Amino acid sequence: MGIYMIRRGETIGDMTIEPELYKEIRELQQEDARIQKWRNAVEKAGAEPYSKFKIHSDGSLRFGHRWCVPAIEELKNKILTEAHATPYSVHPGGDKLYKDLKKTFWWPNMKKEVAEFVSRCLTCQRVKGEHKRPQGKVQPLEVPEWKWESISMDFIVGLPRTQREMIQEMVEHVQTIRQKMRASQDRQKSYADTRRGDISFKVGEKLRRYLSDPSHVLSPEVIEVDEQLSYLETPKEILDRKVRKTRNSEIALVKVLWSNHNVEEATWETEASMRENYPHLFT
Secondary structure, three states, X not given: OOOEEEEOOOOHHXXXXXXXXXXXXXXXXXXXXXXXXXHHHHHHOOOOOOOOEEEOOOOOEEEOOEEEOOOOHHHHHHHHHHHHOOOOOOOOOHHHHHHHHOOOEEOOOHHHHHHHHHHOOHHHHHHOOOOOOOEOOOOOXXXXXXXXXXXXXXXXXXXXXOOXXXXXXXXXXXXXXXXXXXXXXXXXXXXXHOOOEOOOOOOOOOOOOOOOOHHHOXXXXXXXXXXXXXXXXXXXXXXXXXXXXXXXXXXXXXXXXXXXXXXXXXXXXEHHHHHHHOHHHHO
16 A cells, blocks of 8 residues: 555665555654553553554554554555545445455554445446435336236237137136236245335425535546536547448547546547547557
8 A cells, every 4th residue: 555665774685675555654653642651551562552653673652563554644545545436446345445444554544444435435426326225115016907918919800710618718718827827926026025115205305315525526627627518529639540340331439538538438439530530549
């Protein structure tokens, strides 16, 4: 995590590599009054309730084997952001993020602060649905009264007449099938309804509360908004090229990365039109 630095011992064998973040934590521990209080207690005998604190060989204070993080919001947010919202992470939920971080770091009320940080993540609020118990009763589909009820068909004439006994037998089969379908639906509905419930709301109650965060607001300069509050999408780069063969011709296509879009949103355009409109991309 973070930029790495090299610490040197007395010999080459003592040389170790560690993240730059650890150096920052070690230096900021000296400015934290509470951590210095814990350090003094450990140096005096490590009596309760400070017996779990240890002074590491590098001079840092640890809680067991975990780094004691000073009560500095900027430092905590740096750790949380790198573990949760960098291009190398996948925006884990609060529980997963806490379990990952507690292997290395510790500070008071850490679990609560991790959960609050994740709840303010705009990406998580946009793309991750809430995990709630299904609401409302199951509404089964109606059982057709007749097998051709919802099927359109053409009628042709001149076919031989069907015997009355065969028609009666078919009707009985249809009734038996309908009864079995209803019984099956009733069993499925009873099973599902035990795990669901009616949903009710109070006046003025919102379905989902948005947690505001100043970092969610972008200035117009960032997305290049013009006076009409709109922006022009322009091609930034040609990512790939291919030729599509038809029966009588070949069509050259290029994969275009557009402004304000990710690589996953690149589109295939005809090479001829792109050369005509954006010749600078092919120089």
